[in-house]
Amino acid sequence: MTLQGVDHHFDEARPEPAFSNSDEGIGWTDANCSTCVHDLAARTGNQLGGCPLVTVSLMGRRPVQWLDGPRDEHGRYSRARQYVCVEYRHEDDGPTDPQPIPDPPGQLQLLPRDDYEGVRMLLRPNPATYPAPAA
Template identity: 70%
Template structure:
């Protein structure tokens, strides 16, 4: 994902505000974007090369790459766990894109991989990592 993808990401986004106010948006971006490799250039003083998903959210649109986070038994979510970004990659995790497992030498394929590849998340959202409570919104 590069900043040049902004127009495509804007077109794919949902016509709804990602956050209800600036505190909610700041809380989520500090918890999630502060360690993401895609927003590292912006944190290092080059905002033009920052994450385009943040720019989409600042235009009162919700990126489709942000899936709903877990809710507690009362239907509330924590600010940090409101969304789970499928493009999130921690800056210490290595390569920015998942790499497919290579086929073993000499093994035949039943089906080609290409039609079945797509956006992959490295980790599933863990509801325990985003406890609702203080600062929760319902």
């Protein structure tokens, strides 16, 4: 999936800063953006082709694509997992656009299979919220 422009993401972003200081921002972007396909152009020297979500965060707003990451019982988090970016795609994961599953040969289709467009993010369950197994 390709991201839209900076103006679009800026307009839909939350009116709050994403990071409290530059150390926090650099820690998160190093852990997350250093392998993301959307920021590959900026890492290879094309500063205008970088991730628009990072640009929005540098403009003092928090992109809606950055969901709160896991917190402990006191609300603490690690800098690398402060947010979970729903647009993150590893640069070695293959095609960035969704690929439809082909119909098996000889099988009829009951319903049309339209392309899914949108953002879908599955989060791993937090083990701290589940009770310990009974022995």
